[in-house]
Amino acid sequence: MKNNLDELFHPRSIAIVGVSNSTTGLLASRFFVKPLIDFGFGGKIYPVHPKEKELLGLKVFPSITDIPGPVDYVISAIPSHKAPQLMEECIARGVKLISFYTAGFSESDDNEGQKLEATLLEIACRGNIRILGPNCMGIYCPESGISFDSAFPKESGQVALISQSGGVAFYIGREAISRGVSFSKIVSYGNASDINETELLQYLAQDDETKVIAAYIEGIKEGRKFLQALREATTVKPVIVLKGGSTEAGTRGVLSHTASLAGADITWEAAFNQAGALRVFNPEELIDMIVASSHPYPEGKRVAIIGFGGGASVQAADECEKAGLSVPPIPQTVKKQLGKLALVPGSIFKNPIDMVGNFANPEELSQTIQIIAGWEEVDFLLPHLILGVAGFGYEDLKLHVSVLQQMINIAKTLNKPVIFVLDSTSSPVWQKEAFHARQECLAAGFPVYPSMKQAAQAISRIQSLSKSTSSDNR
Amino acid sequence: MKNNLDELFHPRSIAIVGVSNSTTGLLASRFFVKPLIDFGFGGKIYPVHPKEKELLGLKVFPSITDIPGPVDYVISAIPSHKAPQLMEECIARGVKLISFYTAGFSESDDNEGQKLEATLLEIACRGNIRILGPNCMGIYCPESGISFDSAFPKESGQVALISQSGGVAFYIGREAISRGVSFSKIVSYGNASDINETELLQYLAQDDETKVIAAYIEGIKEGRKFLQALREATTVKPVIVLKGGSTEAGTRGVLSHTASLAGADITWEAAFNQAGALRVFNPEELIDMIVASSHPYPEGKRVAIIGFGGGASVQAADECEKAGLSVPPIPQTVKKQLGKLALVPGSIFKNPIDMVGNFANPEELSQTIQIIAGWEEVDFLLPHLILGVAGFGYEDLKLHVSVLQQMINIAKTLNKPVIFVLDSTSSPVWQKEAFHARQECLAAGFPVYPSMKQAAQAISRIQSLSKSTSSDNR
Numbered sequence: 001m002k003n004n005l006d007e008l009f010h011p012r013s014i015a016i017v018g019v020s021n022s023t024t025g026l027l028a029s030r031f032f033v034k035p036l037i038d039f040g041f042g043g044k045i046y047p048v049h050p051k052e053k054e055l056l057g058l059k060v061f062p063s064i065t066d067i068p069g070p071v072d073y074v075i076s077a078i079p080s081h082k083a084p085q086l087m088e089e090c091i092a093r094g095v096k097l098i099s100f101y102t103a104g105f106s107e108s109d110d111n112e113g114q115k116l117e118a119t120l121l122e123i124a125c126r127g128n129i130r131i132l133g134p135n136c137m138g139i140y141c142p143e144s145g146i147s148f149d150s151a152f153p154k155e156s157g158q159v160a161l162i163s164q165s166g167g168v169a170f171y172i173g174r175e176a177i178s179r180g181v182s183f184s185k186i187v188s189y190g191n192a193s194d195i196n197e198t199e200l201l202q203y204l205a206q207d208d209e210t211k212v213i214a215a216y217i218e219g220i221k222e223g224r225k226f227l228q229a230l231r232e233a234t235t236v237k238p239v240i241v242l243k244g245g246s247t248e249a250g251t252r253g254v255l256s257h258t259a260s261l262a263g264a265d266i267t268w269e270a271a272f273n274q275a276g277a278l279r280v281f282n283p284e285e286l287i288d289m290i291v292a293s294s295h296p297y298p299e300g301k302r303v304a305i306i307g308f309g310g311g312a313s314v315q316a317a318d319e320c321e322k323a324g325l326s327v328p329p330i331p332q333t334v335k336k337q338l339g340k341l342a343l344v345p346g347s348i349f350k351n352p353i354d355m356v357g358n359f360a361n362p363e364e365l366s367q368t369i370q371i372i373a374g375w376e377e378v379d380f381l382l383p384h385l386i387l388g389v390a391g392f393g394y395e396d397l398k399l400h401v402s403v404l405q406q407m408i409n410i411a412k413t414l415n416k417p418v419i420f421v422l423d424s425t426s427s428p429v430w431q432k433e434a435f436h437a438r439q440e441c442l443a444a445g446f447p448v449y450p451s452m453k454q455a456a457q458a459i460s461r462i463q464s465l466s467k468s469t470s471s472d473n474r
Numbered sequence: 475m476k477n478n479l480d481e482l483f484h485p486r487s488i489a490i491v492g493v494s495n496s497t498t499g500l501l502a503s504r505f506f507v508k509p510l511i512d513f514g515f516g517g518k519i520y521p522v523h524p525k526e527k528e529l530l531g532l533k534v535f536p537s538i539t540d541i542p543g544p545v546d547y548v549i550s551a552i553p554s555h556k557a558p559q560l561m562e563e564c565i566a567r568g569v570k571l572i573s574f575y576t577a578g579f580s581e582s583d584d585n586e587g588q589k590l591e592a593t594l595l596e597i598a599c600r601g602n603i604r605i606l607g608p609n610c611m612g613i614y615c616p617e618s619g620i621s622f623d624s625a626f627p628k629e630s631g632q633v634a635l636i637s638q639s640g641g642v643a644f645y646i647g648r649e650a651i652s653r654g655v656s657f658s659k660i661v662s663y664g665n666a667s668d669i670n671e672t673e674l675l676q677y678l679a680q681d682d683e684t685k686v687i688a689a690y691i692e693g694i695k696e697g698r699k700f701l702q703a704l705r706e707a708t709t710v711k712p713v714i715v716l717k718g719g720s721t722e723a724g725t726r727g728v729l730s731h732t733a734s735l736a737g738a739d740i741t742w743e744a745a746f747n748q749a750g751a752l753r754v755f756n757p758e759e760l761i762d763m764i765v766a767s768s769h770p771y772p773e774g775k776r777v778a779i780i781g782f783g784g785g786a787s788v789q790a791a792d793e794c795e796k797a798g799l800s801v802p803p804i805p806q807t808v809k810k811q812l813g814k815l816a817l818v819p820g821s822i823f824k825n826p827i828d829m830v831g832n833f834a835n836p837e838e839l840s841q842t843i844q845i846i847a848g849w850e851e852v853d854f855l856l857p858h859l860i861l862g863v864a865g866f867g868y869e870d871l872k873l874h875v876s877v878l879q880q881m882i883n884i885a886k887t888l889n890k891p892v893i894f895v896l897d898s899t900s901s902p903v904w905q906k907e908a909f910h911a912r913q914e915c916l917a918a919g920f921p922v923y924p925s926m927k928q929a930a931q932a933i934s935r936i937q938s939l940s941k942s943t944s945s946d947n948r
Contacts, residue, residue, distance in 0.1 A: 109823075165785025167830070171863050171899065178900050218788060244785060249801030249825070250792035256822040257784035282789060282927065310731035311639025311718060314692060315756060318724035327723030348730040349583075351723070356641070389645050425645065426652050426924070428906035435902045450900070453756065 011072030080104030091127030100134030136190030157182020219260020388430030485546030554578035565601030574608030610664025631656020693734020862904030
């Protein structure tokens with residue numbers, strides 16, 4: 001049975017209250033009105049403001065009451081003290097869901113905000129209306145044409161993200177998208193006064209559009225219910241959890257940010273493990289695990305590293321083994337095959353395979369990769385390029401592009417997973433090049449990690465998931 | 475007493491053997507001839523090749539023997555089997571140091587390479603000539619106008635780097651430079667057949683130009699002597715060590731790369747600690763510790779974090795406390811002062827201080843930072859900007875620049891250390907912006923870290939150094 005959140009993600013009409021052409025109102029309209037237009041939201045869009053007549057080409061209504069048709073979803077950007085009055089108007093109009101962008105509720109330092117939030121909840125229960133937030137960005141659901149960021153993609157994907165923080169939702173959303181991830185839903189749910197992490201998790205576990213669930217959670221309202229929901233969710237799809245507030249100062253921050261009680265970290269650590277969730281410790285790890293869980297997992301932990309540079313290869317081997325992967329030595333049979341190729345001195349055939357001197361030699365590169373792919377005792381290939389390191393023609397942009405294209409072409413023909421690591425120096429020229437190189441790999445369907453350490457940790461961890469819960473796009 | 479390496483860094487003339495206008499010879503000339511011209515090396519430059527007449531505007535000599543004047547330093551890029559003959563010629567000409575770029579010695583799979591390296595060493599002892607490498611990039615010493623990378627700066631700095639890997643020397647050199655570090659010397663010393671890590675460390679400990687020593691070491695030739703030298707060096711300046719080959723696969727890589735025995739990791743861990751060295755585990759950490767040790771250290775571990783975004787602030791607090799820093803709560807007295815400012819709802823005054831809504835309000839921002847700097851119970855300020863996260867005008871490039879400039883201007887007036895964290899999304903536009911923002915901070919003399927985690931770990935670790943060994947540029 002689907003819970004009733006599904007219809008909240010598919011409203012027929014949306015009213016946005018408190019948007020205007022002035023500075024503060026403009027910000028809200030950029031978040032909540034413009035994306036609806038950009039995404040081609042199929043239902044009605046009603047901006048609401050007492051004085052404005054027109055906004056972004058849309059008619060503005062003086063109040064909710066003045067809107068002619070039914071209103072399913074209301075986004076509020078008005079000051080917190082006006083929220084109860086708005087709630088009453090919403091109930092009168094049969095609104096199903098109201099999302100409060102505005103802060104100034106239970107997360108604030110004074111008692112007033114807390115009382116106000118309690119009042120909203122009381123009104124919501126009485127009037128049979130659901131609250132998202134307050135203090136949140138609300139919903140991104142490309143299937144419905146709803147977004148709070150015009151830069152998010154219009155295509156629907158397989159990953160759902162719930163985030164108590166709006167900033168973290170923006171950050172993870174944008175970063176994951178640049179790593180090739182598409183989302184079914186992103187929900188920024190703020191103070192979680194009504195709709196909370198448990199209900200969202202239950203909904204997403206049942207949601208057919210969602211194959212992987214990621215969560216940034218600051219505090220958990222109903223511990224037992226949440227863990228029960230988590231246990232159930234992890235039996236059907238991977239769940240990755242980033243828990244904000246794992247230290248004293250972080251916990252204090254959580255209280256001020258979303259009025260949540262972070263709880264003792266050691267308790268959560270054990271609970272997440274028992275429930276079968278993958279726990280991560282920062283947004284970058286969360287994105288890495290989303291990437292890992294959205295691609296076919298290697299069958300095992302044995303990796304062949306194909307690198308460019310002796311020192312970098314040593315580092316790569318260290319990172320892989322430290323992360324729990326196995327980097328087996330190349331057997332004599334494979335070495336013999338490699339020995340027949342015309343590779344320059346300085347090439348190392350030990351795993352990592354160091355191809356540094358053959359960088360400009362695509363034919364030898366292809367053959368090397370094919371031989372390594374035929375080596376039965378490894379489960380996947382990990383080619384590693386560091387863009388912008390001097391030497392061996394590394395500084396020739398065109399050469400980089402052709403080497404990478406060559407590697408992608410060979411990778412496509414192999415029947416072993418190939419996972420790319422594309423690193424670069426921090427020069428803007430090479431970062432840009434690395435960004436485009438990444439897009440090439442992603443377009444060809446290969447996962448990409450920005451460092452060997454991140455790749456090794458993510459691939460090692462993803463193996464702990466049972467095959468049954470892996471994403472369908474294997 | 476200075477050991478005799480000093481004159482090796484200050485040769486009167488350099489001959490580069492095996493450079494030509496053909497493809498392979500061109501690579502060597504790009505590494506070893508062009509930089510000497512670009513850096514305005516004050517002595518004579520003699521390219522050597524049996525057939526070439528002219529290279530990069532310089533006269534080419536058929537052999538070392540044909541060079542008219544004295545030759546102090548020879549760089550060899552000829553195939554390894556021709557090296558012994560070259561050595562003999564060098565001895566006849568009174569050469570003091572020869573550096574072998576070429577691979578194919580003891581790091582190679584066959585016995586021939588090992589024999590060859592032993593032969594070179596025997597000739598060197600007999601002929602009173604020193605060998606750098608083989609299998610190395612040699613010397614960067616801007617004071618002498620010597621470099622193997624034209625992109626390295628011409629100005630001398632206070633950090634010395636020794637690296638067994640040429641690629642790692644390039645990578646760390648370029649990355650550290652983009653983080654505001656300048657080097658006194660970089661030495662890529664490869665297989666360390668003659669001049670090894672111990673002798674280099676002894677030299678750099680005595681070198682007045684060098685205030686901080688960083689090392690990438692794959693294997694240590696003379697364990698006891700090295701640890702003795704390390705102990706002595708750490709009493710006079712900070713020494714940061716990255717040990718390549720800390721796992722089984724990494725150790726195997728080390729053997730193939732520079733023919734070094736990596737040794738048991740647990741032994742080195744203890745030894746480095748006892749000798750007072752800072753051990754790091756990847757090139758990024760090495761650069762972070764160079765940055766931390768090249769700037770005045772905060773007096774203690776108590777930090778005030780000034781961030782932009784509630785979720786990011788929670789993460790920042792977690793990273794700082796996990797790294798061992800202390801993030802004390804803001805006392806009532808300071809809160810009262812902050813309360814007088816006209817800050818928008820959603821601002822959080824708990825430490826981290828979340829200024830998200832006041833981003834476009836430079837006056838409030840200035841005053842907030844000044845009040846926080848006056849708070850006696852913190853040792854340093856850690857402003858944190860994530861470039862490219864949507865919302866609050868974050869996407870306005872000009873606004874970013876003005877906010878950052880404002881923060882730099884205020885930071886200059888404070889008598890507490892200010893350390894910037896400049897993060898960005900991975901979009902090329904924002905990475906470029908973050909790069910330029912970083913240069914602004916560096917130009918004003920402030921250290922910058924690319925993530926809160928890196929900043930927290932580096933600052934926490936640097937406190938373990940006694941004040942006496944800190945860099946002179948405090």
